[in-house]
Amino acid sequence: MKNNYRQYFWQHILPHVEKPTRYLGNEVNAVVKDHQEVALRVALAFPDLYEIGMSHLGLKILYHIINQEEKWLAERVFMPAPDAERMMRELSFPLCSLETVTPLAAFDLVGFTLQYELSYATILQMLTLANIPLTAADRGEDDPLVVGGGPAAFNPEPLAAFFDFFVIGDAEEALPQILELLTENKTAARGEKLRLLAEIAGVYVPSFYREQRSKSGEYLGTVAAAADLPAKVKRAVVTDLDQAPYPTDFIVPYGEIVHDRLVLELFRGCTRGCRFCQAGIIYRPVRERQVDTLKKLARQMVRSTGYEEMALSSLSSGDYSGIEQLVCELGAELAQEGVSLSLPSLRLDSFSGDLAEQVQRVRKSGLTFAPEAGTQRLRDVINKNITEEDLLQAVREAFAAGWNSVKLYFMLGLPTETDEDLLGIADLARKVVKAYQQSSGRGKARVTVSVSVFVPKAHTPFQWVGQISQAEMLRRQALLKQALRLPGVQFQYHGVQTSMLEAALARGGRELVPVLARAAALGCKLDGWDEHFAYELWEQAFKENGLDLESCAQRAYAAEDPLPWDHFDTGVSKGYLLREYQRALAGQVTKDCREGCLGCGMAVLLDEEDKGVCASADMD
Amino acid sequence: MRIWIKFAKDQPLQFLSHLDLLRLWQRALRRACLPVQYSQGFNPHPKISFAAALPVGVTSEAEYTDIHFAQKITDVEIDKLQSVLPQGLQIKGWRPVPAAAKTLMAMVGAQRWQVTIESAAAVQTSLEQLLQAAELPVQRQRKKGVKTINLRPYIYRLEIAAADSLEMLLAAGNAGSAKPREVLELLGLQAHSNVRCIETLLQINGFLQSPLAVLLNEKEVSVNAEKDYYQLR
The missing domain is CATH 3.30.70 (Alpha-Beta Plaits)
Known part of the structure; x- marks a missing residue:
């Protein structure tokens, strides 16, 4: 089998698995290169099923950046579905890349996307399936370097032992620097490579940093083990997004994937300052692409893929300075080819019926709004800065434009939440149904209320807050379920235990390393899928390491406590986050920083010349 | 203009379902800049259909698709279409069809x-x-x-x-x-x-x-x- 993994896989595994199109690897626009002809081989691993991983923009960007260089190659790998995984284990067939069916262990670099905490156990399963030693310390000179990047890399400590290094921040410029360095130092020893990598902005080598604890085991901080290392790892920032590489040759899957469409990233960053939102902090400042650049990219994307839908993507697309021009011009152009536009992240206060109609020229899809909380008081606490009237105005316009269904997103368990806030959700739902009856009256409105459980995240103003207890989550869900028994309203919610695990992993430190190793050994994987999530096994993994999962999720930090992610510099200062937290507790809102610099610290991290929105920052 | 196309569905495409194949054709037609006619109604869909659904895992040298184009089709357009189809999908022949003819499927x-x-x-x-x-x-x-x-x-x-x-x-x-x-x-x-x-x-x-x-x-x-x-x- 040694030399012909491909033939073996196609003969003995592929014909017997569910959804074989997940593993074909020869989709339109997939890049196949000769391994002997390149200087460096990278496996881009996404720790979830094909249909999730293939929906992710970051992976497409990295694939494009690497493969556009003749001297490098990148191939994809996803977590096999349980049926294929079982078969691979039985046949001792190692985890291989899709494009050339090459074992992961034969690559120079294996990069994992750290998109969400619930994928951590899957990473370990993939390493095991690939026969790559689980911990960096156990890997030898012949093993690939294992790197992680993505939003969850902003607190990578729970994964510290499993990775050789992490990339914190934007990869567009950091990744080519890393690959260049590895190409030039191909024969250097692992340790030497890592020492050189640590000099690149955004690179964090966990083995070069030590966790300090008091005699009683209390966490005191994580410090550099050598004098020439930075005390804080600065995040990599792409300053000119307009010039940054962007993939127009999306791989076109055969089977349906979760977000089966083109994605056009309008801008990165968000100035709104919602206090629960990690993306709003770690992608600062706002960096836009120009309308002309976007139109050009859009045209190329349709030509090279033939996709029937394109999503305009960002954290809050209504905030894009050229949104009306772009939607109008691009919408008209794409409609001629039968391609529809969608605007999945539109804030309530920037929604208009006109804009929505422009977007939905070809096909009308669902509309989703995110008020996040049920009362003005709580929306002020989280700094959502939208009013009930904003919501009602938006749905009235949508109904007038012909929609009859809307989806509303809320969170449960936000700091300071009371039953009154929860009942406010039902009140809003009732008003939306009424707005429909008043503005149209044709048939019935369908209002879906989707409520998730709040998960506090590192690098946000709510990073110090613990989650409410499981019993309390269930009580509040039941309260909502009762209150939302309304005509025309459908209530959607998920099990609370996945949110608890997410919270426990999101704000932990290196004490979670053995927990993750144990959970993987117990068989945990694909925890974002209800059918695979096994809470008891996770509880057991925590318990066997002297920890309690629920207590970890509920843990509150004091303002002066050292936090396990303090040695990562996002550009936003801890003082700013604390000030925002205190304003939250006082119910005070903070305005959009486009209206005036709030001194979050971001302006200091950037170069003098180019600061995006931060160009006008008040530097005192 | 309506045409019937005969094509082979070979390795490595035998694992594609009927729905996957439909999607593949729709996207290929857009890549080739060959506009297809759409049905009327609230949810218009492109007028493409097939003679029969091939079982998953089986190859074929005689699949047929029935497409209503919004323009005239000649061998030039068919060559263009072939150039954007994935490996394993080979056009074997085609013919113009009167608009009123019954569907292949029927x-x-x-x-x-x-x-x-x-x-x-x-x-x-x-x-x-x-x-x-x-x-x-x-x-x-x-x-x-x-x-x-x-x-x-x-x-x-x-x-x-x-x-x-x-x-x-x-x-x-x-x-x-x-x-x-x-x-x-x-x-x-x-x-x-x-x-x-x-x-x-x-x-x-x-x-x-x-x-x-x-x-x-x-x-x-x-x-x-x-x-x-x-x-x-």
Whole structure:
């Protein structure tokens, strides 16, 4: 089998698995290169099923950046579905890349996307399936370097032992620097490579940093083990997004994937300052692409893929300075080819019926709004800065434009939440149904209320807050379920235990390393899928390491406590986050920083010349 | 302009479902800048359909698609289309079709299948028994439960073509069909045997003929006596 993994896989595994199109690897626009002809081989691993991983923009960007260089190659790998995984284990067939069916262990670099905490156990399963030693310390000179990047890399400590290094921040410029360095130092020893990598902005080598604890085991901080290392790892920032590489040759899957469409990233960053939102902090400042650049990219994307839908993507697309021009011009152009536009992240206060109609020229899809909380008081606490009237105005316009269904997103368990806030959700739902009856009256409105459980995240103003207890989550869900028994309203919610695990992993430190190793050994994987999530096994993994999962999720930090992610510099200062937290507790809102610099610290991290929105920052 | 295209669906595309194939064609047509006509209505969809759905895992050299284009099509456009189709999808031929003609799906009557077998001698007996049987009950899973049907009338021909190959002419389409897998099971052969579709035939008044061979005149479809055809008993 040694030399012909491909033939073996196609003969003995592929014909017997569910959804074989997940593993074909020869989709339109997939890049196949000769391994002997390149200087460096990278496996881009996404720790979830094909249909999730293939929906992710970051992976497409990295694939494009690497493969556009003749001297490098990148191939994809996803977590096999349980049926294929079982078969691979039985046949001792190692985890291989899709494009050339090459074992992961034969690559120079294996990069994992750290998109969400619930994928951590899957990473370990993939390493095991690939026969790559689980911990960096156990890997030898012949093993690939294992790197992680993505939003969850902003607190990578729970994964510290499993990775050789992490990339914190934007990869567009950091990744080519890393690959260049590895190409030039191909024969250097692992340790030497890592020492050189640590000099690149955004690179964090966990083995070069030590966790300090008091005699009683209390966490005191994580410090550099050598004098020439930075005390804080600065995040990599792409300053000119307009010039940054962007993939127009999306791989076109055969089977349906979760977000089966083109994605056009309008801008990165968000100035709104919602206090629960990690993306709003770690992608600062706002960096836009120009309308002309976007139109050009859009045209190329349709030509090279033939996709029937394109999503305009960002954290809050209504905030894009050229949104009306772009939607109008691009919408008209794409409609001629039968391609529809969608605007999945539109804030309530920037929604208009006109804009929505422009977007939905070809096909009308669902509309989703995110008020996040049920009362003005709580929306002020989280700094959502939208009013009930904003919501009602938006749905009235949508109904007038012909929609009859809307989806509303809320969170449960936000700091300071009371039953009154929860009942406010039902009140809003009732008003939306009424707005429909008043503005149209044709048939019935369908209002879906989707409520998730709040998960506090590192690098946000709510990073110090613990989650409410499981019993309390269930009580509040039941309260909502009762209150939302309304005509025309459908209530959607998920099990609370996945949110608890997410919270426990999101704000932990290196004490979670053995927990993750144990959970993987117990068989945990694909925890974002209800059918695979096994809470008891996770509880057991925590318990066997002297920890309690629920207590970890509920843990509150004091303002002066050292936090396990303090040695990562996002550009936003801890003082700013604390000030925002205190304003939250006082119910005070903070305005959009486009209206005036709030001194979050971001302006200091950037170069003098180019600061995006931060160009006008008040530097005192 | 409406046309029928004959194409092969080969390695590595045998794992694509019917829906995957439809999506693949729609996207290829857009890559080739060949606008397709859309149906009218609230949710317009492109006018593309197929003669029959090929089972997943099976290859074919005779698939047919029926497409209404919003423009004139010549060999130049077909070459352009071929250049954006993935490896494994080869256009074998095409013809213009009157707009009023019935769909391929409505007219398909049979398909010819080639099956690679280990030894012809080993199947000879069971093959003869099967052909002599008056009834061949098989069970099919339906939404409302299991239904038993008699497969015999749907098996038109069954013969050893070579020492390692079997050929089957089986009914296909709305008026009743036999699936290659069902016949192979009756013969005691593995369902995973190497199966390939070698022709798809339209049914015209008791005759079977390839869509590229039949005579078309407005709504009328008739057998072209100058080309190969089968006559049903």
